[in-house]
Amino acid sequence: MIPLEQYGEFETAWCPGCGNHAILKAVKKALSTLDLPPHKVLFASGIGQAAKAPHYLRCNAFNGLHGRSLPPAQGAALANTELTVFAESGDGCSYGEGGNHFLAALRRNVTMTYLVHDNQIYGLTKGQASPTTAQGQKTKFQPDGAPSMPFNPLAVAVSMNAPFVARAFAGEIDHLADIIAQAARHPGFALVDILQPCVSFNKVNTYAWYRERCYKLGADHNPTDWEAAMRKAQEFGDRIPIGVIYKGDRAPFETRINPAVLRPLATSRPDLARLGGLLQGYA
Amino acid sequence: MSDTCVSIVIGGEAGQGLVTVGDFLAKALVRAGYEIVVTQDYMSRIRGGHNTYAIRVSHEAIHGPRESIDLLVALNAETVALHRAQLTSRALVLADEAIDRLGHPGLSIPFKALCPKPMFENVAALGVLTQLLCLERSWLEALIRDEFAKKGDEVVRQNLDVFSSAQDWAAGQKAVFSCMAPPVRTAKRLFMNGNEAIAFGALAAGANFCSYYPMTPATSVAATFVSQGTKMGMLIEQAEDEIAAINMALGASYAGARVVVPTSGGGFALMVEGVSLAGMTETPVVVVLAQRPGPATGLPTRTEQGDLNMVLYAGHGDFPRAVFTPGTPEQCFELTYRAMDQAEKWQSPVFVLTDQFLADSYRAVVPFDLEALPPVSGPGLTCEDPAGYKRYALTPSGVSPRLVPGFGEHLVVVDSDEHTEDGHITEDLTVRVQMVDKRMRKFDGLAADVVPPTYSGDEAPSTLLVCWGSAMGAALEAAQGLRAGGKSAAVLHFGQVYPLIPKQFLPILERAGRVVMVEGNQSCQLARLIRQECGYHFKEAVTRYDGLPITARYILDRL
Structure with a gap:
């Protein structure tokens, strides 16, 4: 196990009590358990408070655009399959702005782990309803209640047979760390939707609210049973x-493409003799 | 203008196989030693409509397309009606015997009698054309063998029989066409269009990752990567949309891949925030933009040079870039190769602007000298002091040492937010100014590397035609036309339109008589850019924006 200090300790821009602190702790624990040195890990993120997480961790980081954590994560994962790739962002970034990329990532199934900080609200823009806010929940910007039905990322992922679909709670750090480690070990695209209170803007889904409701799946749930998984995803x-x-x-994406193209692209050089041969085909 | 060329147009509905006839004939002509310029005009549909494949052919050098038609192969009656006004005095119309030639001289071909099945009509048409052009029949026979080989010996034999009987039939007809002059060239050429040459330029420079979303007329760049790049080890992914395409490419580039993103104007509009991200994170990316007429969906399958402004200004905030505008397939190869190097060397987005005309225009392309290619810049894999590595170290040139992650203990942190030297998010406003200045210092490097415009023609000409991109061929032939009429003329062609270096071209503009900008858009986008960058005001312009390529005749009629 790599000591936790290897992953650094940084001052953050998060509110005291924010679920992000706990998620960061769990991420470090998972990396340590996985014995992954910082330089072998890439965190891609979008924009939002959750997306700042890679800045508070010693690792390689690609902090890109709002909604676009997944495309660069997949591009990097394919360019160098030896990197362990995570994408990390909030519910608005991941399921709203980046919704199409989420659907495509489920289909594509590139080996990587998607950590979604799901606090059911927009924090950085100060309290608008997010794609996972409960229908009818009142916010400053939706005073009559959020009009649309919430997005169910788990059911969508299960419906697509995503190879690893999990939900965790920021209030259960060890449980969360274990799930992240399991997700990273699993071949293919792994989704971990992490319930996380927003202490500043979501007065409904508080620590107490989650603690009252969250229960750990036990031996009676068989995660390889698709129908049982679909029922749990709806709960x-x-x-x-x-x-x-x-x-x-x-089967992950990498097993379904020409194996000759899967090598660290940074060290590949064009074979000009081969290119010359291909050009002969145009003569 | 020289009249030693023949203009052949094959017209019909989409799905009738006119591209097959055109490709076969054009490729055989290139193999035989002729020069060609192909213009493909098609409608945005899979079946029906009216499409043409035009081949201008000569034993001498030719540069641009032409409107007039010497041989019209009409696969349907509509083709005769639509193109009769373009027929020259020596023109022949070749059509099935059931089609009314509307009184024009030509041949009524008994396709039913010549072909055991309708699928052979294309090869029969090639037999008739071979006879009329006095083309050595072995060129097409060899091509038929090559192209049908994978369908088996029986298919090859049937096609050769039809080809031969059609040629024999044409030999016995009264209508004759003056033979083409025999070719003089013996050196080999490639039968290649602009987009294929772009793809090969990128591959030669080491491009090994392409994420794209299909869009006419850029799709054939990706298609060439799929058919040829894969054999070079290129990883290609059709993304869910253009936003994903460019962001995926940036992730791959960050991880050390050499990336190309082909698209057209509407798709590029979606990529604009990604361009800004490339500027901010200083991640190399080459975007190939094949222009078609806009705004919005515009004319999806036609040509225009209307996206220069968008490429110049795409992306919010200040960051440097370069824009290449090749005029020929040879330049498509060279300048895309150079774009790949420039993107990496200056860690910036670099653009290759082409258009539908050049994208689809086959030529007899001089084989690329792969051994003479200069080395291409690349990122580092490791460094001596991994703990002290800073992705955005401030340097005099603005270029910070770029390492890729995973090959050493260094950490590579990039951020779309303003960031510190080690890549972390900051709102320190002093750092902000330092970083903007650092990024913009790279502009000086890009400017020092600019490919100067090419000048051809008389010194101090009475007429100077200025152009960029695919308008080059038409401008060169218009200048030839002016000289044939006793006037001095020259052409100044920009193969790179940004950055602009006034000392490379201002003296040329100032010593000419009439200076005319020739460009394929309504608002004279390059003329405006030149005025903005160096104050030179173009008093005259020839513009075209009806979806068709600029021709010499079009320019001369407007001078």
């Missing part, structure tokens, strides 16, 4: 399951 309200919802063995 959100009085009781919220946390743990590995679904685990499958869909």
Whole structure:
């Protein structure tokens, strides 16, 4: 195990009590458990408070655009399959602005882990409803209640047979760390939706609210049973399951493309003799 | 203008195989030693409509397309009606016997009698054309063998039989066409269009990652990567949209891949925030933008040079860039190769602007000298002091040592937010100014590397035609036309339009008589850029924005 100090300690821009602090701790724990040195890890992120997380961790980081954590993460993961790649962002970035990339990533199934800080609200822009805000929940910007139905990332991921689908809670750091480590070890695209209170802008989904409802999935849930997983993915309200919802063995993207193109692209050089041969085909 | 060339137009509906006839004939002509300029005009549909494949052919050097038609192959009646006004005095119309030639001289071809099945009509047309052009039949026979080989010996034999009987039939007809002059060239050429040459230029420079979303007329760049780049180890992914395409490319580039993103104007509009991200994170990326008429969906399959302004200003905030505008397939190769190097050397987005006309225009392309290619810049893999590595170290040139992650203990941190030297988010306003200045210092490097415009023609001409990109061929031939009429003329062609270095061209503009900007857009985008950058005001311009390529005749009629 790599000592936790290796992953650094930084001052953050997060509110005291924010769930992000706990998620960061769990990420470091998971990396340590996985024995991943910082230079072998890439965190890609979008924009938002959650997306700042890679700045508070010693690792390689690509902090890109709002909604666009997944495309660069997949591009880098394919350019160098020896990197362990994570994308990390909030619910607005991941399921709203980046919704199409989420759907495509589920289809593509590149080996990487997607950590979504899901606080059911926009924090950095100060309290608008997010794609996962409950329908009818009042915000400063939706005073009559959020009009749209919330997005269900787990059900969408399970419906696409994403190989690893989990939900965790920022209030359960060890449980979360374990899930992140499991997700990173699993071949293919792994989604970890992390419930996280926003202490400044979400007065509904508080620590107490989550603690009352979240329960850990036990031995009675078989994550390889797709129908059982779909039922658990739908469960959100009085009781919220946390743990590995679904685990499958869909072949990752990397196994379905020409193996000759999968090598660290940084060290590949063009074979000009081969190119000359190809040009002969145009003569 | 020289009249030693023949203009052949094959017209018909989409799906009738006119591109097959055109490709076969054009490729055989190139193999035989002729020079060609192909112009493809098609509608945005899979079946029906009216499409043409025009081949201008000569034994001498030719540069641009032409409107007039000497041989019109009409695969349907509409083709005769639509193109009869373009027929020259010696023109022949070649059509099925059921099609009314509207009184024009030509041949009514008994396709049904010549072909055992309708699918052979294309090869029959090639037999007739071979006879009329006095082209050595072995060129097409060899091509038929090459192209049908994978379908088996029987298919090859049937096609050769139809080809031969059609040629024999044409030999017995009264309508004759003056033979083309025999070719003089014996050196080999490549039968290649602009987009294929762009793809090869990128591959030669080491491009090994392409993420794209299909869009006419850029798609054939990706298609060439799929058919040829894969054999060079290129990783190609069709992204979910253009936003993903460029962001995926940036992630790959960050991780050390050499990336190219082909698109057209509408797709590029979606990529603009990604361009800004490339500027901020100083991540190399080459965007190939094949222009078509806009705004919005415009004319999806036609040509225009209307996206220069967008490429110049795409992306919010200040950051440097370079814009290349090749005029020929040879330049498509050379300048894309150079774009790949410039993007890496100056860690900036670099653009290659082409258009539908050049994208689809096949020529007899001089083979690329792969051994003479200069080395291409690249990122580092490791450094001596990994703990002290800073991705955005402040330097006099503005270029910070770029390492890729994963090959040493150094950490590579890049951020779309304003950042410190080690790549972390900051709101320190002093650092902000330092970083803007650092990024913009790279502009001086890009400016020092600019490819100067090419000048051809008389010294101090009475007429100087200024152009960029694919308008080059038409401008060169218009200048030839002026000289044939006893006037001095020259052409100044910009193969790179940004940055602009006034001392490279201002003296040329100032010593000419009439200076005329020739460009394929309504608002004279390059003329305005030159005025903005160095105060020179173009008093005359020839513009075209009806979706068709600029021709010499078009320019001369407007001078």
